Amino acid sequence: MARRRKFSTFSLSFLDIMSCGFGAVVLVFLMIDHAANVESETLNKARLAEVSLLEEQVLIGEENLVKVRNTVAAINQELAEADGVSREIIQAIKDTRAEIAFASKETMAQTDHVNQLKADIQSLEIEKKRLQTENEKQAGQAVRRITGDGDRQYLTGLKLGGKRNLILLDTSASMLDHSIVNIIRRRNMPDQVKRSAQKWQRALATVNWLTAQLPANSQYQLYTFNTEVEAALPKSLGRWLAVSNTSEMEQALSAVNRIIPARGTSLEVLFRSIKQLKPLPDNIILLTDGLPTQGLQRVTSGNISGRERQRLFVAAIKELPANIPVNVILSPLEGDPIAASSFWKLAIGTGGSFLSPSKDWP
Numbered sequence: 116m117a118r119r120r121k122f123s124t125f126s127l128s129f130l131d132i133m134s135c136g137f138g139a140v141v142l143v144f145l146m147i148d149h150a151a152n153v154e155s156e157t158l159n160k161a162r163l164a165e166v167s168l169l170e171e172q173v174l175i176g177e178e179n180l181v182k183v184r185n186t187v188a189a190i191n192q193e194l195a196e197a198d199g200v201s202r203e204i205i206q207a208i209k210d211t212r213a214e215i216a217f218a219s220k221e222t223m224a225q226t227d228h229v230n231q232l233k234a235d236i237q238s239l240e241i242e243k244k245r246l247q248t249e250n251e252k253q254a255g256q257a258v259r260r261i262t263g264d265g266d267r268q269y270l271t272g273l274k275l276g277g278k279r280n281l282i283l284l285d286t287s288a289s290m291l292d293h294s295i296v297n298i299i300r301r302r303n304m305p306d307q308v309k310r311s312a313q314k315w316q317r318a319l320a321t322v323n324w325l326t327a328q329l330p331a332n333s334q335y336q337l338y339t340f341n342t343e344v345e346a347a348l349p350k351s352l353g354r355w356l357a358v359s360n361t362s363e364m365e366q367a368l369s370a371v372n373r374i375i376p377a378r379g380t381s382l383e384v385l386f387r388s389i390k391q392l393k394p395l396p397d398n399i400i401l402l403t404d405g406l407p408t409q410g411l412q413r414v415t416s417g418n419i420s421g422r423e424r425q426r427l428f429v430a431a432i433k434e435l436p437a438n439i440p441v442n443v444i445l446s447p448l449e450g451d452p453i454a455a456s457s458f459w460k461l462a463i464g465t466g467g468s469f470l471s472p473s474k475d476w477p
Contacts, residue, residue: 276397276398277333277397277398278333278334279335279336279395279398280333280335282337282338282400282402283339283385283399283403284318284337285318286374287341287378287408288341288377288379289448290314290376291309291312292313293447309375309376314446318446321402322402331359335355336396337367337368338352338385340380340385341376341379341380342384343384344385346367347367348367349370352388353392353393355392379413381408381413381427382403382428385431386431386436390436395436397439398439398467399440401443404451405424405451406427406428406453406457407424407428408424409427410427421452421453425457432461440465442469444472446471446472447471
């Protein structure tokens with residue numbers, strides 16, 4: 116009889132069942148793990164996309180941050196510059212205010228000065244009208260009229276008043292020119308060239324102008340001199356001529372226009388001749404160009420120094436009658452620097468006037 120097999124809990128069927136169960140568990144696990152992986156990959160792709168987007172945004176943000184920082188730096192630089200400019204402007208405003216305040220003070224001073232000048236001009240205008248009225252009155256009495264460019268009249272300080280005016284015209288060779296070289300050249304030229312010398316023609320124009328300014332009710336005499344003294348009107352030496360006698364005056368002026376400058380200059384002879392006029396002149400007008408080269412004794416040769424000419428001038432003044440104003444019209448001569456001061460002292464010392472005219476006078 117067959118022996119029964121013993122029953123065991125770990126029999127093959129049990130093992131098969133356990134194996135099947137374990138296999139089913141593994142299968143389930145595998146299925147669940149695969150689904151998790153698929154879901155994880157899907158989630159990872161979404162996260163990676165979000166991360167990429169965030170990284171891009173971060174990069175853009177960093178770039179924008181750099182730009183902002185650069186902008187802030189530029190603004191700070193501009194602010195610093197603006198602060199410096201504002202300080203300069205504030206200082207300039209302060210300086211301008213100070214200048215305005217100073218200018219205001221100056222303006223007030225200038226205004227006062229301008230007002231004073233206006234008052235002075237008004238006074239001068241009044242004086243001008245008064246003088247014009249007097250000139251018009253005198254012009255109505257004048258026996259001669261002379262006009263220059265634009266009918267000019269000059270304020271010279273020459274005193275042509277008084278009853279007797281003596282005009283003295285230098286006719287020495289030096290009246291041919293202002294320079295020594297040209298004087299020597301012209302002295303050897305024809306008489307017509309000598310008469311047309313510019314310096315001589317100015318002297319003649321001055322005499323013509325002076326005679327036109329003499330009061331109509333006065334007397335005059337016109338002397339020409341070099342080493343000798345002559346009256347412009349022949350045979351009138353030592354006597355007075357009437358200004359109202361226009362015929363005699365025209366003859367005297369015509370005679371002067373025919374003179375040819377020559378020889379040296381003797382003021383001593385000239386001043387001594389004044390004493391022959393009776394009565395003595397009230398006024399003397401002397402037209403010359405330098406100190407004398409001759410005395411009472413005529414010298415025909417040799418040069419003369421400046422000191423010697425000064426000595427001759429001092430000797431000549433001693434022959435001049437006292438208390439007579441001497442008005443000097445000087446045309447400066449080259450090489451005679453002492454002449455201006457000497458004649459100025461003579462004019463001031465006698466109560467006269469001194470004039471060294473411009474080239475277009477009178």
